[in-house]
Amino acid sequence: MKFALTILGVNAATPAFGRFPTSQILQVHNQYFLLDCGEGTQMRMGDFNVPKHKIREIFISHLHGDHVFGLPGLLFSYDLNGRQEPLRIYSPKGLKEMILAQLRPGVELSFPLHFYEVETTFPRIIFENDVVTVEAIPLKHRIPTMGYIFRERPKLLNIRPEKIQEYQLSVPQIKAAKKGEDILLENDVFVENHVLTFPPLPPRSYAYLTDTIYNETILPFICRVSMLYHDTTFCEEHKDNAALTMHSTARQAAELARKAEVGQLITGHYSSRYKDLEVFLEEARPIFPNTVLGLEGITYEP
Ligand SMILES: [Zn+2]
Ligand SMILES: [Zn+2]
Numbered sequence: 001m002k003f004a005l006t007i008l009g010v011n012a013a014t015p016a017f018g019r020f021p022t023s024q025i026l027q028v029h030n031q032y033f034l035l036d037c038g039e040g041t042q043m044r045m046g047d048f049n050v051p052k053h054k055i056r057e058i059f060i061s062h063l064h065g066d067h068v069f070g071l072p073g074l075l076f077s078y079d080l081n082g083r084q085e086p087l088r089i090y091s092p093k094g095l096k097e098m099i100l101a102q103l104r105p106g107v108e109l110s111f112p113l114h115f116y117e118v119e120t121t122f123p124r125i126i127f128e129n130d131v132v133t134v135e136a137i138p139l140k141h142r143i144p145t146m147g148y149i150f151r152e153r154p155k156l157l158n159i160r161p162e163k164i165q166e167y168q169l170s171v172p173q174i175k176a177a178k179k180g181e182d183i184l185l186e187n188d189v190f191v192e193n194h195v196l197t198f199p200p201l202p203p204r205s206y207a208y209l210t211d212t213i214y215n216e217t218i219l220p221f222i223c224r225v226s227m228l229y230h231d232t233t234f235c236e237e238h239k240d241n242a243a244l245t246m247h248s249t250a251r252q253a254a255e256l257a258r259k260a261e262v263g264q265l266i267t268g269h270y271s272s273r274y275k276d277l278e279v280f281l282e283e284a285r286p287i288f289p290n291t292v293l294g295l296e297g298i299t300y301e302p
Contacts, residue, residue, distance in 0.1 A: 001029050001155075002027050002028070002029060002030075002301075003027070003028055003029075003152055003204040003206070003226075003301060003302060004026070004027045004299050004300065004301045005024060005025070005026050005027075005206060005227060005229070005266070005299065005300045005301075006024065006025045006027070006048060006050065006297070006298070006299045006300075007023075007024050007266075007268065007294050007295060007296050007297070007298060007300075008020065008023040008024060008025060008041055008044035008045065008048065008050070008296060009021050009022050009023040009024075009036075009038045009040060009041060009044055009296060010022065010268045010269065010270060010294045010295060010296050011066075011269070011270055011272065012066065012211075012233045012247070012269045012270055012271050012272065013066050013271070013272060014066070014272055015039070015040065016272035016275075017272075017275050019270065019296060020038060020039070020040040020041075020043075020044055020296060021038025021039050021040065021065075021066035021067070021069070021070075022036045022038045022061075022066055022067050022210065022268075022269060023035070023036050023037050023038050023040075023041040023044060023070060024036065024208065024229070025045075025050050025055075026150055026206060026208075028131050028132045028150065028152060029131045030054075031054070031056070031129075031131055031132070032050070032051060032054045032055045032056075033055070033057050033058075033059065033132075033134075033150070034055050034057070034058040034059070035058075035059050035061070035148065035208050036059075036060055036061055036067040036068070036210075037058060037060065037067070037068060037069075037070040037071045037074060038065075038066050038067055038068070038069060038070050039065075039066070039069040039070050040070060041070035041073075041074060042070060042073055042074050042077060044296065044297075047297065048296075048297050052074070053078075053081075053083065053085075055087070056085060056086070056087065056088065057087075057088045057089075057090065057127060058071075058087065058088070058089045058090070059090045059091070059134065059136075059148045059208075060089065060090065060091035060092070060095060061091075061139070061145055061146055061147070061148070061208070061210060061211065062091075062092055062141060062143055062144060062145035062146065062211065063091070063092060063094055063095060063098065063143060064142075064143065064211070067211075068091075068095065068098070068099070071089075071095075071099050072099055072102040072103060075087075075099065075103060075109070075113065076103065078109075078110070078111060079103075079109045079110050079111070082110050083110055083111040084110065084111055085111060086111060086112040086113075086114060087111060087112070087113050087114070088114045088116060088127075089113070089114070089115050089116065090116045090118050090126055090127065090134075090136070091115070091116075091117070091118060091146075092117070092118055092120045092143075092144040092145070092146060093117050093120070093144070095115060096115040096117075099115075118136050118146055119136075120138050120144035120145070120146060121138060122138065123135060123136065123137040123138065123221060124136060128153075130153065131152065131153055132150050132151065132152055132153060133150075133151050133153065134148055134149070134150055134151075135148070135149045135151070135221065136148055136149075137149065137218055137221050139209060139210075139211070139212035139215065139218070140212055140213045140215050140246065141211045141212050141213070141246045141247075142245070142246045145211060145212060147207060147208060147209040147210075147212070147218065147221075148207075148208045149205065149206070149207045149208075149221060149222065149225065150205060150206045150207075150208075151203060151205045152203040152204045152205065153203065154200075154203050155200035155201070155203065156178040156179060156200065157177070157178050157179070157180060157193070157197035157198070157199060157200060158178075158197060158198050158199070158200055159174055159177055159178055159196060159197055160196060160197065160198060163195065163196045167183070167185060167189075167191060167196070168185075169183070169196075177193060177196045177197055178197065180193055180197075181193060183196065204226045204227075204302045205225040205226050205227070205302075206225065206226065206227045206228075206229070206302075207221075207222045207225045207227070207228045207229070207230075207262070208229050209222070209228065209229065209230045209231060210229065210230070210231040210268065210269045211231050211233070211246065211247055211269060212230075212231050212246070212247070212248060213242070213243070213246050213247065213248060214248050214249075214252035214253075214255070214256060215256075216256070216259065218256075219256070219259055219260050222256075222260045222262060223260050223261065224260070224261050224262065224263075225260070225262050225263070226262070226263040226264065226302030227262070227263060227264045227266060227300060227302050228256075228257055228260065228262040228264070228265050228266065229266040229267075229268055229294060230248065230253035230256060230257065230265060230266075230267070230268075231247050231248040231253065231268070231269050232248060232249065232250040232252075232253045232267040232268060232269065232270070232280050232284070233245070233247035233248065233249075233269050233270065233271050234247060234248075234249050234250075234271055235249055235250050235251070235274070235279050235280060235283050236249050236250070236251045236283060238271070238273070239251075239252075241271075247269070247271075249283070250267055250279075250280040250281075250283040250284040250291075251283050251284065251287060253265060253267065253284060254283070254284035254285075254286075254287035254288035254291060255287055255288075257284075257287075257288040257291070258287055258288045263290065263302055264290050264291075264292060264300070264302065265284065265288050265290065265291040265292070266291075266292055266293075266294045266300055267280045267281070267284060267291065267292070267293055267294050268294030277293055277295075278293075280293060281293055
């Protein structure tokens, strides 16, 4: 069962050095979630073989252009291709007006398009289905901005195949055992659950936090997440710019990752002043060793 993040765009503000503005795809089992949709997202989906028609939900961090200017093109393509499946877009207030003004006025799209306004002053779960829950948490940036935390739902217990044979378990008994129940067999033999099952792998989680200043108030929400993508627009050398524009440095992101005891830190949202990205790793790794560079076309798994 997949839990994988593919970065489509990792640059801040404008395209530079072949890097695109922000966009990512998170695959959880057989479901695909789009995170932000900067200019060129469609092209990157083509480059990296993303099954774009499988996307049902889009989560937008905030309304700066480098996170949303790819949306009109993507929606236009869906319409041209005759998409039928509904599409749900979650974002801070104002996106609907911004996007609909750019689609053909008065013409119905081929698919139902729903905009959901995310409350930006307090954290809450905004989406859940059979595989995942998504919690939105307020970040600190120049305009209302949300981070999104994806948590895989706890899986059922695994059944030991040899025990099915041994106890001649029926399908309803197998289902009950997977839910943690003890089983009473037809011959009145009682079998405790731990004999029949073994625990599943722990649920995986991903926190997507961009754009934001260093902010320790979010620590309880990202504590021990499997993967954290955090704004690293600048290095410490330019920390004044980070403060001014309400972004973070690689060092700050690493500090947060260390304090939250996350599994892995992925850097990104690089300023166009950096051609070589190794400096981000050099700065972050001494503080949080399990840091990897966020790069386009790379897929990250916990
Ligand atoms: Zn940005
Ligand atoms: Zn921004």
